[in-house]
Amino acid sequence: MNPYIQIIAAFFGSLGFALLFNLRGQWLFFTALGGGLSWCVYLISGSFISHYERQYFAAAFFLGIYSELMARKTKSPSTLYLVVGMIPLIPGAALYYMMRNAIQTNFKMFAERGLEAVITGGAIASGIITAMVCWNVIKLNLLKK
Numbered sequence: 266m267n268p269y270i271q272i273i274a275a276f277f278g279s280l281g282f283a284l285l286f287n288l289r290g291q292w293l294f295f296t297a298l299g300g301g302l303s304w305c306v307y308l309i310s311g312s313f314i315s316h317y318e319r320q321y322f323a324a325a326f327f328l329g330i331y332s333e334l335m336a337r338k339t340k341s342p343s344t345l346y347l348v349v350g351m352i353p354l355i356p357g358a359a360l361y362y363m364m365r366n367a368i369q370t371n372f373k374m375f376a377e378r379g380l381e382a383v384i385t386g387g388a389i390a391s392g393i394i395t396a397m398v399c400w401n402v403i404k405l406n407l408l409k410k
Contacts, residue, residue, distance in 0.1 A: 328351065347393065
């Protein structure tokens with residue numbers, strides 16, 4: 266699929282969830298922008314990173330830093346940007362095929378897709394945690410000066 270269409274779809278998918286969470290005003294656009302940009306980072310990192318879990322880590326790391334920057338700029342909680350921006354990164358296909366294979370009693374593929382979903386979720390969580398730790402270390406070092 267065309268990467269531009271994917272990025273636009275990620276933006277509008279995030280926008281839909283931002284509306285679902287009753288976000289208004291500046292938060293509506295900037296949270297959806299985070300979703301589109303995180304998917305853009307995922308696609309760009311695919312050019313030079315061959316493993317999908319590292320791509321998800323890079324996108325989640327970017328999203329964590331973006332969330333902290335935007336939270337500081339708009340004086341709002343970073344979780345607004347994290348939750349909405351994470352929507353495009355959720356491994357929906359892996360979860361769908363995992364459940365489909367479970368229903369079809371294809372347990373080998375069920376296990377493979379389940380492991381893929383768990384690894385993807387772990388990579389996303391690790392990327393966000395790493396970004397938050399880096400942000401706090403940098404913030405503490407700047408406050409000491």
